Amino acid sequence: MFPRRKTGSLLAAFVFIATFWYFYNAPPSIQPYVDNFSGKLKPASTEPEKPLPTTLSSGEKSTAALKRPPSGYYPVESFISIPTGEPVKIAKLQHALETETSDTKAERLERQAAVKASFLHSWTGYKKHAWLKDEVTPVKAGFINSFSGWAATLVDALDTLWMMGLKDEFEDAIKALDEIDFSTTEAEDINVFETTIRYLGGFLGAYDISHQQYPKLLEKATEVGELLYGAFDTPNRMPVTRWKWKKAKLGEKQEASDSTLIAELGSLTLEFTRLSQLTNDPKYFDAIQRISDAIQKAQSHTHLPGMWAVMVNAAQLTFRDSSFTLGGMADSLYEYLPKQHMLLGGLTKQYQEMYELSMEPIKKHIFFKPMTPDNAEILVSGAVRASTTGDGELRVSKEAKGQHLGCFTGGMVGIGAKIFDRPEDLAIARKLVDGCIWAYNHTQTGIMPEIFQMMPCPDKGNCEWNETLWQSTIVGDYPDHSAPDSMTLEEKAKNAMKDQRLPAGFTDIMDRRYILRPEAIESVFIMYRLTGDKALQDAAWRMFNAIEKYTKTDIASAAIKDMTMEEPPKDNRMESFWLAETLKYFYAIFSDPDILDLDEFVL
Ligand SMILES: *[C@@H]1O[C@H](CO)[C@@H](O)[C@H](O)[C@H]1NC(C)=O
Ligand SMILES: *[C@@H]1O[C@H](CO)[C@@H](O)[C@H](O)[C@H]1NC(C)=O
Ligand SMILES: *[C@@H]1O[C@H](CO)[C@@H](O)[C@H](O)[C@H]1NC(C)=O
Secondary structure, rough: OOOOOOHHHHHOOOOOOOOOOOOOOOOOOOOOOOOOOOOOOOOOOOOOOOOOOOOOOOOOOHHOOOOOOOOOOEEEOOOOOOOOOOOOOOOOOOOOOOOHHHHHHHEEEEEOOOOOHHHHHHHHHHHHHHHHEEEOOOOOEEEEEOOOOOOOOHHHOHHHHHHHHOOOHHHHHHHHHHHOOOOOOOOOOOEEEHHHHHHHHHHHHHHOOOOOOHHHHHHHHHHHHHHHHHHHHOOOOOOOOOEEEEHHOOOOOOOOOOOOEEHHHHHOHHHHHHHHHHOOOOHHHHHHHHHHHHHHHHHHOOOOOOOOOOOOEEEEEOOOOEEEEEEOOOOHHHHHHHHHHHHHOOOOOOOHHHHHHHHHHHHHEEEEEEEOOOOOOOEEEEEEEEEEEEEEEEEEEEEEOOEEEHHHHHHHHHHHHEEEEOHHHHHHHHHHHHHHHHHOOOOOOOOOOEEEEEOOOOOOOOOOOOOOHHHHHHHHOOOOOOOOOOOOOHHHHHHHHHOOOOOOOEEEEEEEOOOOHHHHHHHHHHHHHHHOOOOHHHHHHHHHHHHHHHHHHOOOOOOOOOOOOOOOOOOOOOOOOOHHHHHHHHHHHHHOOOOOOOOOOOO
């Protein structure tokens, strides 16, 4: 079997980077787990350090680059190579689809055309107002450069253009790639993770999906890879994830950060591996394999063994943080494990072992069943704080918080169920997917919020809706101190519900935005391909219509600020994942199964 290829930007997952949201509170009593780096490295370069020039303008690239030894200060002596051999047989993912009647086919194609029209509307807005910039601003026509100014939307959307059969648009975009200069940027820091998933993934995905006919895509991917490789020149070869590229070019020595988001460290795997596979240059794979090895080594020594917390000290490789989630800041680390297994043709068990070890605490502590008025059989991916007491006892406090970002879990667990032969997990995956559909179903706009809270069932089995409990929870969360004593709990709850615009079942909606994210439709699409259940296409159609209704502008599509309002105000942003992922999955779920075939591509 031909090893599965990946389509880069399809696999991009997005980390919710909001430091205000994260509170570092590792209990001080705990002995840090120190994972001493054991990789084989040359001693640090002994070349005398030259005095650094004090400034570097954007154009001044070649001279400055000379200040650094050509292979860096911490060169790798022997590269870890990609496992080779005959790929092992991996279970088929796609379910055979029933034959369609002409009516269902007509309906499906109509839906598919509506998605394509939406894509073209936003793409045209981007072309007109923001060509070669990162994003079009969809409310007030203009652009912003949010990811170093290398045309993020254009690069990220390439494979969707191809997939939708927009070949002329695709070829125009390919021609424009000559204008993108990855040797410099106006930005102070380069975000290694975002650059990897949007640019490197964008090029590689487009290269593979277009049958490797456009060599320029691989050239550009290599330029990005070459650039990013500079961020790995640190004593322990862990990358500087918010990379001060100018300082590095000027020859300053660098070290990984002591507070790195685990997703930013652990989600470079697929793109770097694919780049090594396509270029036959092992250094990219070597770079990420060192990260995977370090992460695996720590896996059983965190506060919640099996999982990794959100924050890691990448310089010391200590994992002391106590905040665990599959949501933002950790998400794609987990997502990449089964995908990396597929990309490597199953030739190493490492990623399977990591995935399987992580699933135990995840199923036990992270996925929860919420109480809902319709007693829905659903699961939501939550979060926990875990700490180990002085005498080694594990203390876990669960948070019944859901995130739109956490919706990727349905697809991940579904894929894991198939490829790792864990049939009992498929029902869990379906309930996770239904949890996201439920959240879309039950809001005023038909759109799920970014972050919300529900009431967890005491256990995952039996759990009847308790109206009194819900009322007292929201009244407790939103007390009205001016309410007369005579007011009943029910009346107070009604008022709180009205003031807060809380749909029944939610106890709080902490972040009411919808920023055009893909995770929910991604999992609905994957579950559809795994099971062939047509109800999932209908769910996707409802989601698509709700999103279209509230996010469309004259120019493109815009994030909304409050999905509980009748007329949600819009934000002047359209991130590249709208065209690169969200609309791609909406399109694919209404397409023939050979479009984004899960048995051919690692998404
Ligand atoms: C790590 O290395 C230091 C210095 O070589 C040593 O003192 C320490 O015991 C090592 N820690 C572990 C966990 O191996
Ligand atoms: C969502 O709504 C649809 C249509 O009303 C319904 O058929 C479906 O069962 C609902 N799904 C969930 C998980 O709430
Ligand atoms: C519902 O919740 C209330 C308030 O916590 C509690 O007193 C009551 O026993 C619960 N009812 C059931 C049937 O569990």
